[in-house]
Amino acid sequence: MANNNKISRRIIVVSAVSLLIIAAVSYYLFASGKNDKNSYKFVKIEKGSIESLVSSTGVLNPVVTVQVGSQVSGTIARIFTDFNHKVKKGELIALIDxxxxxxxxxxxxxxxxxxxxxxxxxxxxxxxxxxxxxxxxxxxxxxxxxxxxxxxxxxxxxxxxxxxxxxxxxxxxAKITAPISGTVIARNVDVGQTVAASLQAPTLFLIANDLSQMQIIANVDESDIGQIKVGQNVTFTVQAYPDKTFEGLVQQIRLQPTTIQNVVNYSVVINVSNNEGYLMPGMTATINFQIAHADNVLKVPNAALRMRPTPEMIAQAKSSPGRNAESNRRDSSAQAGSQNLATQNTGPQNKSGQALFQGQRKNSALLWFIDERGKLQALRVRTGLSDGQFTEVSSDKIHEGMDVVSGIVSSTTQTSQQGTPFQQNRSMTGAGRRGGF
Incomplete structure (x- = not known):
């Protein structure tokens, strides 16, 4: 009789554990079927300033540089100056024997x-x-x-x-004197060296007039040169001071083209103040020409404008209750519009590899958001300036802090991260066995 009771209790325990496993699996499958197949990544609409820029590179140079040569041949007897020395006009800087x-x-x-x-x-x-x-x-x-x-x-x-x-x-x-007042930035001779003045005078020194004012000769792609104007504001950085931003003004746009690797460029002269002395001749500058500027506008990360929903998401948006004819008509074109959205907002690539959206105004784009019923909706907005990371947007239906969809997170990834209910139940069952079953 005791053996029968023991067997009965064991059957009851095994049955209870089996029911728990079945219930867990059923709940997991029900929850999985109830949830959307995809979840979304969101960004917020922000309010602030935005600039449209054209990027380029250039080299820093003194405004006036004079090569000091010799008109007679002979041996250098004495040198009275050196690198980085400041000299005055007419000062003796070298003497030929x-x-x-x-x-x-x-x-x-x-x-x-x-x-x-x-x-x-x-x-x-x-x-x-x-x-x-x-x-x-x-x-x-x-x-x-x-x-x-x-x-x-x-x-x-x-x-x-x-x-x-x-x-x-x-x-x-034989007495070499400084033709201008400035700083010696190069010395090409030493005492005892022989210089030969032939058809072209040998260069002994290089003197920069005033290093407190410098120039950048920037190479601007032909696709961007139409947006550059004399007097335009410029910001730039140099590798020596990557965290410091310098400013300048466009002084001249030269008409002579130069071709570099089959790409036509034009030289733009930028005036730069160097009162603090950070900048040196020959430095490479990474330049941003400020094409347009807007303050206190709504803007979104460009990822939100590149968002392309799947056909299932479009169907879900169409099937949401309470939608009018205009909403259905708008969503019927949402899929086609979203497919072209990335091209519309990033633009084709120019020959120098820079996005052509910089400095251009776009007409409109789609923003996707989740409404109060939890359904995905599309909203067409007017787009304005873009700086490559953010784009200006405007509509009477958007506001600062509004969440918009910027991407899709696949449910497969979530499942692999969360694990399966069988794994959880196996651990629970194992714990029960350690209890004595």
Whole structure:
């Protein structure tokens, strides 16, 4: 009798556990069927400022840069300046050895003295011949010869004087002076180095006029150049100070095109203030041209405008109760509109790889949201400026803080993360066995 009671209790316990498992599976299947097949990611409509930008790169340069060369050949005897030194206009910065040049001056002086002596003698000869001709002691041809010799001697004096002046000028050229006031940014010679002045003067120094004012020569793609205007505000960063933003103004748009890897670019000159001295010549600048600006407007992340619902989601939106004819007509085009939404808002890619939506105004787009009944709905809004991350939107049916759909989270992912009810029940059953069953 005791054995029968023990068997009966065991049958009852096993039956109860089986019923619990069946109930858990049924509840899970019911809940899964009741929930939507997909859940959504949401973003909020924000209010704030937005800028439309065109991006480019360029190189920083001084406004005025002068290459200091040498007009005479020789050996560098002394150097009086170095890199980063500030110099004034006319200041002596280098000296070429003057041994040969001084000798040239002395030689030219000797030639001048000789020419002057010849000129003096020719003058005396001419006066003597004139007297002899008057006394019929010399022929007329002798007078003409004396006049010719006098003229040649006179010309010889002028030529010798010019040679002396040239030699003195070359001697002065041995003193290299700063043509402008500024900062030495390059020194290309050392003491003892020989410089040869031929058809092109060798560059000894590079002097920048004023590094407190600099320029950026930016290369702007031909697809964006129409949006660039003289006087436009510019912001830029350099790799040396990635967290610091600098400002500038467009000063000139050059008409001469340049072709880089089959892409036509135009040079844009940007004036930059460098009073703090952070910027240096040759730095690469990442530039944003401010095309348009809007304050206190509603904007959404571009992910919400790229949201493309599935056909099931479109059908769900159509089947929601209380919808009028206009809503049904709007949703009938929602699927087609959503398929083209990404292209409409991101735009085709230009040759430099930058999205063409920057600086462009779009007409309209679809925003998706969940209404008070928990149903997915579509709302068409007017779009405005875009900065690549956010887009300006406007409609009398949207407001700041409103949640809109930006993406879909598949229910398969949720299931894999939550596990199955069998796994949970197995753990529960195991715990029961440890209790003595």
């Amino acid at each position: 003057t041994t040969f040049l001084s000798a040239s001056v002395r030689d030219a002086q000797s030639s001048l003295d000789k020419a002057q002596a010849q000129f003096t003698q020719a003058g005396k000869d001419l006066e003597r011949i004139k007297v002899m001709v008057q006394k019929n002691l010399a022929a007329q041809t002798d007078l003409e010869t004396a006049e010719y010799n006098y003229a040649v001697a006179k010309a010889g004096v002028k030529s010798a004087q010019a040679s002396l002046d040239r030699a003195k000028i070359n001697l002065r050229y």
